[in-house]
Amino acid sequence: LLVLVVFLIKDPRVSFDDNPDVMIPLKSRHQNQEEYIDKRGIHVVVGHYMGDDIPGKTTPNLTEELLNTNGFSPQPTAGENGNPVHIPSWEAARMQQLYHINKFNLLASDRIPLNRTLPDVRKKKCHEKVYRVDQLPSTSVIIVFHNEAWSTLLRTVHSVITRSPPSLLEEILLVDDASQRTFLKEPLDEYVAKLPVSVRVIRSSVRTGLIRARLLGAQEARGTVLTFLDAHCEATAGWLEPLLSRIAEDRTRVVCPIIDIIHEDTFQYVRSFELHWGAFNWNLHFRWYTLGQQELDVRKKDITEAYRTPAMAGGLFSIHKDYFYQLGSYDRNMDVWGGENLEMSFRVWMCGGSVEIAPCSHVGHVFRKSSPYTFPGEGGVGGVLYRNLARVALVWLDDWAEFYFKINAEAARVRDDVTVRDRLMLRDRLSCHDFKWYLDNIWPEHFFPMKDRFFGKIRHEQLGRCLQRPVGPGGSNQPTGPALLRECVIETFPLQTFVFTKKGYIMTDESVCLDAPDADSAREPQVRIMACNEFERQRWTYDEQSRLLKHLMSGLCLDLPSKANPETLSLQKCDAYSRSQKWHFQHEDWT
Ligand code: LR7
Ligand code: MN
Structure with a gap:
């Protein structure tokens, strides 16, 4: 099996030492991601999930026999109530070998019964909600898979059967995307035939990728609503009603559950917090x-209320079947994996619908650090992914497509390989809003360049050096740390590229902002790069005349590191005659 390294990771450890906002660091669900409770008591999740591999881990030889053996052997109480499964050390070698088949702890998964119990992770208020089940539309649950493990696939199926009101569950459609494992053939057919719910297996004879596999499933669906799940999920109590009731009220809503974490090592069910949304x-x-x-304000009033999200993760959502087709289903020219989640998010928002998260619906998903399967197609994983993303950019991003290709060499290289005429016609036919409308209205907190804001480098005049954001310990997550001054890079260089918004925020990629977190303390304020939070503390003004960059809340000016703050830029009393306080905003073209 190939080890798919999507992005280079320098150091996967996450450190909180240099983040003064952190009150309680939390163990993050992913590598390359930081999670913590900040000083306000708000749970902050920064970073991403991208299927990165674990550096240094090599793939052992996996024999045909091993790959084709269904090792499911449940122990009655293993993983009960979502508890973790610990593999005794004498089995560690076997555990590690099996890990590589699916890139999760297969040995642990194979010990957990298919119908294990799970905690009810919903907020108390969710229990008080009454749903008129008889008035909700029915759904087909569509699960696509390629070489999935028996135990994870069927635990997904069983969790859906056990925890859905029977009248709402029309059927479960399993779409086999040309799996090679023998136990996923006749044994699966025979198994599902005995289930109390209509479960059909649809087979693709060629490896078609998850996007077209989902289209195969949708085509067969008899339910009013389509509900998509990955093949390694577990639905918890009451997961379905909140999704369907939002669609019953308005069929243009595309609704996602809260995605909890099934730990890839222990299969522990870990409740995830409800204070994040999806973006890019x-x-x-x-x-x-x-x-x-x-x-956040909406949530304060009613924590059970669904909230809008600029984008969805892609794997777990419900959509009205007619609306799915009315809106152009999926871009069937997307291969294997990636891009379809943003494509659908943009399309839904820009063409009149909405994407939201229903916080009373919780479904667990096994998050992996790397992808277990091959990416057939020219250029392997990168080629496939960037052709998909180039399609997204060319169809939906308007002026920002050029910006995207400018800073994404991999995508720029393949942009001429794709033709998107049919999707542009669809966009035209649906009279969709443009991407500027999307940014302005759906994601006003975004950090993309715009006509109404500065975009470029911020240069210290005296030293001729440029403001630079830290890379962060994880490499590409929402990196926080000291505000650096570095040799200016002539070309477009994302780490030295900032936007300065009308509201006075100095933001850059990954939603990080120039900040003075301790500006209200007695100490001399440090200047740092922190997660953008729209606090007054993150607002600045620039005076062209004096070239001073003033921190609004403290009235102090951005200056070089000081004795008290040798590592990072500091704030000092403004002085128009001080050479160390002069900054130059150097515009760059982004289209
Ligand atoms: O060629 C393939 N054929 C398939 O049938 C490749 C994959 N698949 C199946 C696969 O077996 C699985 O059931 O497609 C499903 C998704 O593949 P994963 O589990 O490898 O994807 P992921 O969980 O790493 O990635 C997320 O992004 C994908 C982008 O294309 C899809 O939208 C996934 O559905 C999506 N998963 C989620 O949203 C779960 C939450 C993750 C987050 C954040
Ligand atoms: Mn998945």
Whole structure:
């Protein structure tokens, strides 16, 4: 099996030492991601999920026999109530070998019964909600898979059967995307035939990728609503009603559950917090960022209320079947994996619908650090992924497509390989809004360049050096740390590229902002790069005349590191005659 390294990771450890906002660091669900409770008591999730591999781990030889053996052998109480399964050390070698088949702890998964119990992770208020089940539409649950493990696939199926009101569950459709494992053939057919719910297996004779596999499933669906799940999920109590009731009220809503974490090593069910939403960075990689202020306010009033999200993760959502087709289903020219989640998010928002998260619906998903399967197609994983993303950019991003290709060499290289005429016609036919409308209205907290804001480098005049954001310990997550001054790079260089918004925020990729976190303390304030939070503390003004960059809250000016703050820029009393306080905003073209 190939080890798929999507992005180079320098150091996967996450450190909180240099983040003064952190009150309680939390163990993050992913490598390359930081999670913590900040000083306000708000849970902050920064970073992303991109299927990165674990550096240094090599893949052992996996024999045909091993790959084709269904090792499911449940122990009655293993993983009960979502508890972790610990493999005794004498089995460690076997555990590690099996890990590589699916890139999760297969040995642990194979010990857990298919119908294990799970905690009810919903907020108390969710229990008080009454749903008129008889008035909700029915759904087909569509699960696509390629070489999935028996235990994870069927635990997904059983969790859906056990925890859905029977009248709402029309059927479960399993779409086999040309799996090679023998136990996923006749044994699967025979197994599902005995289940109390209509479960059909649809087979693709060629490896078609998850996007077209989902289209195969949708075509067969008899339910009013389509509900998609990955093949390694577990639905918890009450998961379905909140999704369907939002669609019953308005069929243009595309609704996602809260995605909890099934730990890839222990299969522990870990409740995830409800204070993030989905968005993306300058590379069009999906990210979880802290909720926007408007949504936080909505939540304060009623924590059971569904909230809007700029984008969805892609794997777990419900959509009205007619609306799915009315809106152009999926881009069937997308291969294997990636891009379809943002494509659908943009399309839904820009063409009149909405994407939201229903916080009373919780479904667990096994998050992996790397992908277990091959990416057939020219250029392997990169070629496939960037052709998909180039399609997204060319169809939906308007002026920002050029910006995307400018800073994404991999995507620029393949942009001429793709033709998107049919999707542009669809966009035209649906009279969709443009991408500027999307940024302005759906994601006003975004950090993309715009006509109404500065975009470029911020240069210290005296030293001729440029403001630079830290890379962060994880390499490409929402990196926080000291505000650096570095040799200016002539070309477009994302680490030295900032936007300065009308509201006075100095932001850059990954939603990080120039900040003075301790500006209200007695100490001399440090200047740091922190997660953007729209606090007054992150606002600045620039005076062209004096070339001073003033921190609004403290009234102090951005200056070089000081004795008290040797590692990072500091704030000092403004002095128009001080050479160390002069900054030059150097515009760059982004289209
Ligand atoms: O060629 C393939 N054929 C398939 O049938 C490749 C994959 N698949 C199946 C696969 O077996 C699985 O059931 O497709 C499903 C998704 O593949 P994963 O589990 O490898 O994807 P992921 O969980 O790493 O990635 C997320 O992004 C994908 C982008 O294309 C899809 O949208 C996934 O559905 C999506 N998963 C989620 O949203 C779960 C939450 C993750 C987050 C954040
Ligand atoms: Mn998945």
